[in-house]
Amino acid sequence: MADDNTPENSGYHALATLLESIEVGLVVIDLDYRVKVWNGFMENHSGMTANRIQNQSLFEAFPDLPKTWLTRKVQSVVTLNTRTFTSWEQRPYLFRFRNTRPVTGTEEFMFQNLTISPLTGTGGQVEQVCLMIYDVTDVASGRRALEHANEQLERLSSTDRLTGLLNRGTWENLLDAEFERYRRYGHNTVLVMFDIDHFKQVNDTYGHLIGDEVIREVARITREALRQADRPGRYGGEEFGIILPETDIDGALVICERIRETLATTVIHTDDGDIRCTVSMGLVQLTDEPENYMQWLQQADDALYQAKEGGRNRSVAIRP
Numbered sequence: 001m002a003d004d005n006t007p008e009n010s011g012y013h014a015l016a017t018l019l020e021s022i023e024v025g026l027v028v029i030d031l032d033y034r035v036k037v038w039n040g041f042m043e044n045h046s047g048m049t050a051n052r053i054q055n056q057s058l059f060e061a062f063p064d065l066p067k068t069w070l071t072r073k074v075q076s077v078v079t080l081n082t083r084t085f086t087s088w089e090q091r092p093y094l095f096r097f098r099n100t101r102p103v104t105g106t107e108e109f110m111f112q113n114l115t116i117s118p119l120t121g122t123g124g125q126v127e128q129v130c131l132m133i134y135d136v137t138d139v140a141s142g143r144r145a146l147e148h149a150n151e152q153l154e155r156l157s158s159t160d161r162l163t164g165l166l167n168r169g170t171w172e173n174l175l176d177a178e179f180e181r182y183r184r185y186g187h188n189t190v191l192v193m194f195d196i197d198h199f200k201q202v203n204d205t206y207g208h209l210i211g212d213e214v215i216r217e218v219a220r221i222t223r224e225a226l227r228q229a230d231r232p233g234r235y236g237g238e239e240f241g242i243i244l245p246e247t248d249i250d251g252a253l254v255i256c257e258r259i260r261e262t263l264a265t266t267v268i269h270t271d272d273g274d275i276r277c278t279v280s281m282g283l284v285q286l287t288d289e290p291e292n293y294m295q296w297l298q299q300a301d302d303a304l305y306q307a308k309e310g311g312r313n314r315s316v317a318i319r320p
């Protein structure tokens with residue numbers, strides 16, 4: 001009988017205790033996926049005791065495991081006798097454990113990195129494999145928060161803060177892209193420039209803050225009148241542009257008149273009283289004439305100027 005007090009045994013005992021209490025999941029399975037070792041981390045997070053799962057098939061005990069994927073990974077570890085590593089970015093988790101971290105409590109489940117190592121027997125053959133599961137929820141949730149913040153930053157830098165429409169830079173890039181698309185495919189496309197009439201009076205009478213409210217309301221009504229593919233943008237102070245892809249000049253005129261009439265009949269309620277405003281619009285369907293998008297823009301601006309000259313609160317369309 002072995003003497004429990006030999007230095008070898010006490011060393012082994014210390015090691016076993018360490019593996020039992022380490023903050024990493026340790027699972028040893030044989031080549032039939034029967035569980036041989038299941039440490040404290042796994043017990044705590046799965047609710048399954050080592051005694052219960054001992055010698056059970058891993059896939060029977062955890063039917064939700066990605067069987068095909070894990071089998072392929074384990075097979076390659078066994079065949080090549082080398083370890084493999086999978087990060088949470090490739091696969092967020094192997095075992096779906098609830099996230100119990102206090103700081104990253106907003107994450108629903110535990111993100112995991114996984115290492116699969118071969119365990120060889122005395123003959124040098126791989127007889128078992130060891131799965132090591134690392135809880136990387138803190139890292140993953142930090143990274144995800146950063147990505148989320150970057151997305152928001154990206155959105156903010158492409159939109160106008162007052163109206164939420166595309167800002168001038170982004171909108172002009174789209175206009176340039178639409179111009180190139182026309183050159184290649186020749187699809188109908190219309191550019192609209194419009195501007196709030198006598199806006200200076202609104203500012204002078206009510207002040208800049210109320211003026212801003214009016215600009216915001218004009219943007220909201222415009223956005224609501226358009227389709228998903230249409231691209232409204234805030235070009236300058238009280239000047240807006242709309243790109244209407246796959247639209248001819250008659251269709252564009254219908255859309256613009258709808259926006260113009262809606263605005264003309266809308267009362268904007270502000271803290272300083274009710275305000276009405278009108279807009280003038282210039283529309284131009286793209287032809288082969290402009291050599292670049294800036295010339296196309298100039299044509300629309302000329303049409304807008306004609307609408308102002310013609311008495312405002314109207315749309316002027318330049319036909320192809």
Ligand SMILES: Nc1nc2c(ncn2[C@@H]2O[C@H](COP(=O)(O)OP(=O)(O)OP(=O)(O)O)[C@@H](O)[C@H]2O)c(=O)[nH]1
Nearest residue numbers: 195196197198199200201203208209211212237238
């Ligand atoms: N509140 C506010 N006013 C702005 C903003 N940007 C430009 N403006 C004002 O918009 C007014 C534009 O005036 P004008 O270019 O003379 O044109 P208008 O009074 O609208 O007259 P027409 O366009 O000829 O009908 C100016 O008073 C600008 O100060 C802004 O972001 N907020």
